[in-house]
Amino acid sequence: VPWIFLAPxxxxxxxxxxxxxxxxxxxxxxxxxxxxxxxxxIGLGNFRSLxxxxxxxxxxxxxxxxxxxxxxxxxxAGLGLALGLRRALKSRGILRVVFFAxxxxxxxxxxxxxxxxxxxxxxxxxxxxxxxLGALNHTWLGDPRVALWAIAATVIWQWTGYSMVIYLAxxxxxxxxxxxxAVLDGAGAIHxxxxxxxxxxxxxxxxxxxxxxxxxxxxxxxxxxMTSGGPGVATQTVSTDMYQEAFVYGHxxxxxxxxxxxxxxxxxxxxxxxxxxxxxxxxxx
Amino acid sequence: MRAILGATRSxxxxxxxxxxxxxxxAMVVAGSGAAARQTVTLRLVGVAxxxxxxxTAVINSFEKSHPNVKINATYVPGDTYTTAVAAQIRAGNxxxxxxxxxxxxxxxxxxxxxxxxxxxxxxxxxxxxRLPKAFYPAAQYKGQTYIYPLSFSMIGIIYxxxxxxxxxxxxxxxxxxxxxTCSKLKTDGVAPITLALATPxxxxxxxxxxxxxxxxxxxxxxxxxxxxxxxxxxxxxxxxAFADYLQMAQRGCFxxxxxxxxxxxxxxxxxxxKAAMAVQVTESLPAxxxxxxxxxxxxxxxxxxxxxxxxxxxxxxxNDGFGISQSTQHxxxxxxxxxxxxxxxxxxKFADALGDPVIGGSVPHLSSDLKLMEPKLxxxxxxxYMDQFWPNSQLQPVHFAVIQEVxxxxxxxxxxxxxxxxxxxxx
Numbered sequence: 001v002p003w004i005f006l007a008p009x010x011x012x013x014x015x016x017x018x019x020x021x022x023x024x025x026x027x028x029x030x031x032x033x034x035x036x037x038x039x040x041x042i043g044l045g046n047f048r049s050l051x052x053x054x055x056x057x058x059x060x061x062x063x064x065x066x067x068x069x070x071x072x073x074x075x076x077a078g079l080g081l082a083l084g085l086r087r088a089l090k091s092r093g094i095l096r097v098v099f100f101a102x103x104x105x106x107x108x109x110x111x112x113x114x115x116x117x118x119x120x121x122x123x124x125x126x127x128x129x130x131x132x133l134g135a136l137n138h139t140w141l142g143d144p145r146v147a148l149w150a151i152a153a154t155v156i157w158q159w160t161g162y163s164m165v166i167y168l169a170x171x172x173x174x175x176x177x178x179x180x181x182a183v184l185d186g187a188g189a190i191h192x193x194x195x196x197x198x199x200x201x202x203x204x205x206x207x208x209x210x211x212x213x214x215x216x217x218x219x220x221x222x223x224x225x226m227t228s229g230g231p232g233v234a235t236q237t238v239s240t241d242m243y244q245e246a247f248v249y250g251h252x253x254x255x256x257x258x259x260x261x262x263x264x265x266x267x268x269x270x271x272x273x274x275x276x277x278x279x280x281x282x283x284x285x
Numbered sequence: 286m287r288a289i290l291g292a293t294r295s296x297x298x299x300x301x302x303x304x305x306x307x308x309x310x311a312m313v314v315a316g317s318g319a320a321a322r323q324t325v326t327l328r329l330v331g332v333a334x335x336x337x338x339x340x341t342a343v344i345n346s347f348e349k350s351h352p353n354v355k356i357n358a359t360y361v362p363g364d365t366y367t368t369a370v371a372a373q374i375r376a377g378n379x380x381x382x383x384x385x386x387x388x389x390x391x392x393x394x395x396x397x398x399x400x401x402x403x404x405x406x407x408x409x410x411x412x413x414x415r416l417p418k419a420f421y422p423a424a425q426y427k428g429q430t431y432i433y434p435l436s437f438s439m440i441g442i443i444y445x446x447x448x449x450x451x452x453x454x455x456x457x458x459x460x461x462x463x464x465x466t467c468s469k470l471k472t473d474g475v476a477p478i479t480l481a482l483a484t485p486x487x488x489x490x491x492x493x494x495x496x497x498x499x500x501x502x503x504x505x506x507x508x509x510x511x512x513x514x515x516x517x518x519x520x521x522x523x524x525x526a527f528a529d530y531l532q533m534a535q536r537g538c539f540x541x542x543x544x545x546x547x548x549x550x551x552x553x554x555x556x557x558x559k560a561a562m563a564v565q566v567t568e569s570l571p572a573x574x575x576x577x578x579x580x581x582x583x584x585x586x587x588x589x590x591x592x593x594x595x596x597x598x599x600x601x602x603x604n605d606g607f608g609i610s611q612s613t614q615h616x617x618x619x620x621x622x623x624x625x626x627x628x629x630x631x632x633x634k635f636a637d638a639l640g641d642p643v644i645g646g647s648v649p650h651l652s653s654d655l656k657l658m659e660p661k662l663x664x665x666x667x668x669x670y671m672d673q674f675w676p677n678s679q680l681q682p683v684h685f686a687v688i689q690e691v692x693x694x695x696x697x698x699x700x701x702x703x704x705x706x707x708x709x710x711x712x
Contacts, residue, residue: 119550120542142483142545144693228364228485231544232690247368249679250392252375 028257033250046257055233056258059241062148063217066237069152070159070216075208077156078163079201083193085164086171096168100161107158111225114154115141118226141227144234151235154222159215163208170204171197199284206277210270217266238262325618326355330370331384332605333360335568339638340384346634347625354618356382363486367393367678374403377612381619385432385608387423388673390681395608397678399426404608406431410620412627420644423603423673432606433627436636436643438567439584439658440494440600440670446581448475448561456657459591460529467538470561476540478533479560481551482692483544485685490564491533491587492688493600493671495526498589501668502598508674511709518709519702527691527698529589534692544693556580570654571640585657599661602670604641676709683708 028046032039050056081099085092102110117123118140125137140150174197182192220239223229229236229244236244238258246255331340337360344356359380361369366384370393373379385404389396398404406429407413413430424432444456452473457463467477481487499522500507510516518524533539540546540560552569554560556576563569564587573582586599607626609619625631629643636643642651651659661667672681687701696704 115547118545119547120540120545121550139542139545142542142693144690144695227483230483230485230686230689231693232686232695234693234695243368244682247371248392248682249677250371250397251679 025260027253028260030253032253046254058233059236059238063237067216070155071212074156074160074163074212077160079167081164082167102158103162107221108225110158111222115226144231147235166204166208170201174200202281202284324355325615326357328380329356329358329382330380331360332366333362339635342638343635379610379612381613383608384605387434387603390672390675392678395431396426399431404431405611420603432608434603434606435632436604436641438641441584442562442587443565443584444562448558456585459588461591463588471537476560477538478562479551479554480539480543481546481548484548487548488685488688491530492526494587495529495589497598497600497668499525518705567641583654598666598668601667679711680708
């Protein structure tokens, strides 16, 4: 009987999501390159080509760097903000809104704002100059050594508030009496956080880390709007490379192979993370 | 009497028949009139600004003179145009009219869309015979004509006349003079040339301007030689072009932070007088004038070599035209639009709105801002935009990327040329 209730939603999900995705994935094993050309099955040919594609390899590296930096910094900053705004500050309501606001903005809009900020004669360089730090002026998005990190900073700025909200929700579930007991036992702030708060934040950490990992591994909007993967291929990610191969070069099958690889990569990493984090949750419960 | 009776009896019936007949005739007449007046809506996809204002202008004129045809236009920014069109084609949602790039080198070019049978050959249309032979390669695929490029553009140096006058600068006519001009302007505290290296399509303009004189002036058949496997980027004047581009950067020809400067910001620098020159396409002139309506700007040929004026060539390219989808359900109306647009007066209207010279006749009459380019056209010291004859859509983005990589010191000129040669041979 439960299956009968589930059937309509399941049918819609399979026909609207699973079916088209599977049909799309099948093109990864073909030579579909022309807009109206014939399609032939070529097995793993596209995946073999990936191994020898220097741009795809660079894109994989950049995606990995971005994922590590964004996940770590975003979660640490989000946790820090949550802990800070948990205190009885008069302005904490306003501050929570201010820090969360970027997360509700369109990623493209955020990217264009930051592109303006990063412009060689833009707000960041002007502010540095006004503060007497002109020596730090930089061509933020035009220098291959810093462009990727400039994008990472933008992503972190936008999504830290999102992590903050998740951690704030987690902190609400930490019983006050446990902290009070720890205070009575003479535990300092660091010990209270490490032995009481942090273990109880395990479920919130799992959610925040998993969501930020998915977001950073599939990053496209900000990179595309801010640098289009340049200078050269210095900020190319798997998502932007996939877009370029499929829609700019017309290599639809190869682009689909990249998309399939990205999907598998994200799914397996998230599965591994979930396993580890769930085990941690069980150990700390 | 029987007859009278009969007639009397059948009068209501006859009247009814008459009424039905009249109503039927009226309905048929009204119906056919309605059919004649029925509005057909054509879907058109075109490139957004700076081209869309010109497209909108001609669409408005066409709709006024053809009230039974409405054109529903969608405009997509240039950098994502090929993506948007390809997505619509793949989804089986091909618009009736497509703005098509001339020649090859893009998935939205004549060669690619014709090869994929997305657009239909229009060789039987009356306007085909008006197309100058020089533009056949841009408009045709395997001997069939698909578009009529409405105008053409040129690459040259747009300069701010007031800045030149203020610092007593004369127009450079050789490459060495250009470098000297850069040095003088830099000393005067003005960015000599504003370069938008962060906007991919802008990266290629300096190289094209250099290669016109360094490669194509010496060997007009270079594109054919490459196609025949007799020439490569690495073993040609392209090497010198990259070296000169790099030299210009090292000699301070470009604005501070040029690697992170966007197209619109770059044009504003020239408009505001913060920069003296920009290597640009003719379509950028209206935008610069719009940024500073009181400013005075004009274009002169990029001096790509040290030699007599006859050794300086300029890159000239046919602009886009409108192709008709193979799958259109409104072929007569689509042909009507293309035929109307390709009439000389309407093509001129489009070209004028774009700020470009119209195709047709011998040497076109250029506006005063482009007068310095006219001798090059008159003497045929021109070469077609290089990418219009490149064999695939991968080479041009690779060209953009390697320029960024060379100018940000990620790779050497030799590595850049090797990447371009590899991309040339990809399918």
